[in-house]
Amino acid sequence: MIARFQTFLPFTLFLPVDLSEQVEPHEFTYAGTKVKLYVPYKSSAQPGDFDQRSELPVTEYPNKLQKSDPQVPLPNVTVDGTPAIDADALQIDFARDSFDRTPGVMDPPIELVLNIANDWLQRLRIATSSPHIRPLDPTGSSWRILFLDDDGSGLDPASGMRVKCSGSFTQNMTVINASSWQNIASLPWGYQPTASSLLLLDARRFTQEVGPAIVLAYTALETRITHALDILASLHGMSPQLWGWVNDRGNWQKEPSTGERFDSLLRVVVRKSLKDEPKLWEIFRNLSSVRNSFAHEGLARLGGRPIDWFDALRLIEGAGQILVWIDALLPEAERETRFESQVRVEASRPVYAPESGQKIDDQAGG
Structure with missing residues (x-):
């Protein structure tokens, strides 16, 4: 057979x-x-x-x-x-x-x-x-x-x-309504989004490619926390010479890790740490673990288990939540531009042919 x-x-x-x-x-x-x-x-x-x-x-x-x-x-x-x-x-x-x-x-x-x-x-x-x-x-x-x-x-x-x-299908949709049309117009010509915004969008685009998507999402966090800390250190009177020495030791192994930036350095500068938010800290640690697994072994794994695209999507959305948390620490002028709008989209697809009910052809094919 x-x-x-x-x-x-x-x-x-x-x-x-x-x-x-x-x-x-x-x-x-x-x-x-x-x-x-x-x-x-x-x-x-x-x-x-x-x-x-x-x-x-x-x-x-x-x-x-x-x-x-x-x-x-x-x-x-x-x-x-x-x-x-x-x-x-x-x-x-x-x-x-x-x-x-x-x-x-x-x-x-x-x-x-x-x-x-x-x-x-x-x-x-x-x-x-x-x-x-x-x-x-x-x-x-x-x-x-x-x-x-x-x-x-x-x-x-x-x-x-x-x-x-x-039988299944997937479809990506971008919806424009009156609100989003006005939001587009509110951004000036030549508007440049932050690197973290673009990286996170690319991570969402490549969700089916789990490893690269996680690396992009983690890099979005790296770039944003580094930039945010520079702003916060200046605002809180940190010595430029001392801050430069902390972040540039001439050897990357001696410089603060991304985890230390989210924890120790933030606590020194603004007396807050991502650890104060247990759910966000867990998301960050999981992102870091999967990123390191993929970067060093070529396999996107968490706790020794390969993750799928749905796991990756949840981690990427979690990275977005962390970016929002970072923004809350910054002066309003330094925050990323975000828009909140509600739109309802309804789309339907026929499942069965109405005249025949569930009909599956069994031709052998070539």
């Missing part, structure tokens, strides 16, 4: 239209299961199928994984002189005597399937030096597993479940 896994890729690959005829699939055996990974292909999804204007039900997303036949090359792209397709889907076949097709049971386990897919994508990223290649997100990917006979044909409908799937 074959369990055919197909999934959309969160990026586009350009490859010769006849590449699948030039090379063999990658084949290996894992835990007694034969695995065959094919050349990525162009799905039957059309531009706009998944955007907010689309009326395509979410349950129909996996059906769009059907391989487009024929694989129509792009009119203006070639690879090594050969017409190219814009591949957006990946297929992996798992083969063994049988699979458990009981409803509610995932066999092969989706964690295993995604691990194999992401292992290949990681190697693809390195082999092609492509920074935009990123792993599949278990909660944000649309995929399906088709159960087929050994020859790739469909199973008898009476034999049990023939397909298991997941």
